[in-house]
Amino acid sequence: MLYQAIPPHYARIRDQLAADIAQGRFLAGQKLPPERDLAERFDCTRVTLRQALQQLETEGLIYRENRRGWYLSPPRIDYDPTRLVSFMDYVRRQGREPLTELLSAERRRAGAWLAARMGLPSPDEPVFRLHRRRLIDGRPVLVEINTLLASWCPDLLDARLDRSLTTVLRERFGKVQTRCTLNLRLGTVNDDQAELLQLASGASNLVLERLNYAEDGLLVEFDQEFWRPDAVSVAVQADFPSRPL
């Protein structure tokens, strides 16, 4: 069962636009010419042009903003969630400017849902819940909710929490996390997240949930990250075991 893989015309337009972008003809955040003008330039139908643009969107090179047009994407941040490197560090290492805002910090009872998710003995277990927003070059990219066992780091709320939590735990409390399990999926922003990330209500986001374990194997943190989807590229390296599983 064979059929034609890529329509040549649309592929040619995609390649030409990608070359324009690579050569710096457009700048990050800049609006592309209207579709009408582009279709004229490439002497093609709007349907064909749209296919080429959607291909570039899939590749993360451009994005649509509220149907007002196509814009050149700022470079995505490479993020390896399997490594214990803080947001502040990996963003700076990529030559970008990170910022963390603390939205709320509270001590509360875990409640039924969280107790089940974290395998806590009781929904009355006290936890700290931090709600933070993170920005890159002034653009909001991430809303994060960290929930930590209060018994593991009792004085956490006394620390400055608008910086790396990993650093706070290590430097102020001598606590280190040694292992995590990650879960990554596509979700939908709720209204709160939409406002904080400047997305339309109902837009997609990338949801990363992580369970972090301490040195003695105790599950001590449940971390939920809600990413603006065009801001991040999750990059992971893996060695396969020498025998297939």
Place this chain on the structure above:
Amino acid sequence: MLYQAIPPHYARIRDQLAADIAQGRFLAGQKLPPERDLAERFDCTRVTLRQALQQLETEGLIYRENRRGWYLSPPRIDYDPTRLVSFMDYVRRQGREPLTELLSAERRRAGAWLAARMGLPSPDEPVFRLHRRRLIDGRPVLVEINTLLASWCPDLLDARLDRSLTTVLRERFGKVQTRCTLNLRLGTVNDDQAELLQLASGASNLVLERLNYAEDGLLVEFDQEFWRPDAVSVAVQADFPSRPL
């Protein structure tokens, strides 16, 4: 800077609906009652109800279909892309029925884009390009494009390719991949993928790109996976190095 974290009413409705789902009150794929009826049952406004439903959508429990209503999600497949386990195996192990369809298979020159992506010495390097669709319980969930160095597995197109490529490479050609680098991001389906995955044009997908290396360190495959976003949950485990990076 503190503000109220979760509106209690919307959280209570979310919890009640989640409990209904957990208790099997709705079945996978089944439509939920209309929003009007639900708002009446919970004695709340449509806005509050919508917040609770969006929260459940974010958690992956329900999904919207073409604005015709809310449906209970089939369970997502857990997928660990860092392990060398084939689609056919990990789907079966989760008690589901996998199917692989070969859409096209061809030998071609790599071309400029792929040569750059794979670090090939020349765009004329011959590669095999497999275009496949994968289904779970009869529902299309994944479109995959595998591009392999033809010089690494010269007779690949003679093999049956509607099954695990890992198995074909190992059993028929004695070839094993030992390491990969993964890249995961949210993308937008192109029209071809939309049709193959039964998604609306312009819908989001989860794009996983993988570079696979052979035993001698040679990069031998570029794998692109375009997932129906509500079908999969990417699950990865990681140990942190004993010293933070």
